[in-house]
Amino acid sequence: MRKLLIFAMALICLVDLSSCGTAFAPPPITTALAHTGSGQHPDLVMLREGRALFVSRCIECHTLPPFWHYRSEDWPQIVDTMAERAKLKRAERDAIVAYILTVRTQ
């Protein structure tokens, strides 16, 4: 019974941590976000690709910084400096920048 209780508590903590983890996840792309974000109305497919790349390629070397950590005008250059290391093609780099700027201008 005691082991079961410990296991249950561990499970609750784990589920709790997982839900806590989503608070750190970059916001998903919605139609509203795409249209009110950058004002440039980039297409949803590009923004979704940008988010997918942002949360997978960037974490190979570092955790994801908060979007407000850098100014909007600094983000393109920041992504440029790491694009080669992350093996990003031009279109992939553009998608990441578009996603960040869309979220950043919220």
Added chain:
Amino acid sequence: MKKFALSILLLSILPTFSTVGGVRRFTFLYEANTSAPGSLELENWVTWQRATGPGRFDQVDFRHELEYGVTDKFQVSVYLADWLYEAHPEHSGFVYSDSAIELIYNLTNPVVDPVGLSIYGELRAGDRLIELESKMIAQKNFGPLILAYNATLESVWKGHDLAEREGELSQALGASYEFSPRISAGLELLHELVFPEWRDNGHIRNFFVGPNVSYRTRNWFVTVTALAQATDTEGEPDFQLRTIFGVGL
């Protein structure tokens, strides 16, 4: 013995100055994310193990690994050579151990999914040695904090005619906090259950715990973990120091 310890320490540190990778924040655990497609990295591992007491020994293991990202979710690694230097009271010398191939497939993402998961398979072959290893890798990123968990099952066939068998179940838990984009530090715990001849007669349980630190620049990284044995298993190292230095090619 002091000279030997010093030379091992130098051997562990020196390559970090001469080599310039996907970054590892742990050395006794794997992370769930895989390398970018098309990326190639060279990783060099140095592990120093020391046991004291009646069965005392020093052993330094070396590994040279090429890691290639095949797709966004799949990576292949080749261990070009695993070799070691052993220093026992009766004998000492260099020994080639094995070469291996390792495959990792990523299932879910540690940032956006509740848990990032990957599966791992490894085939190792050497002089009178075959080893199969499978692993489940779990990871969750909480902002700058990364938690990782590995569950591993190992099957070993070794000796003359590969007649000796051994199984090992292990689990490892790690935490790493990113203080800056270049520096992370944390803790690793390793719990091993060893089954000679796939039997549990010896009740061999090993538990290791210790800190890790990782430093990275644009094209290379170095990660060091020091583990101390919290159990008292004879023939197992009391202390382990592992350094992994990687460079993007």
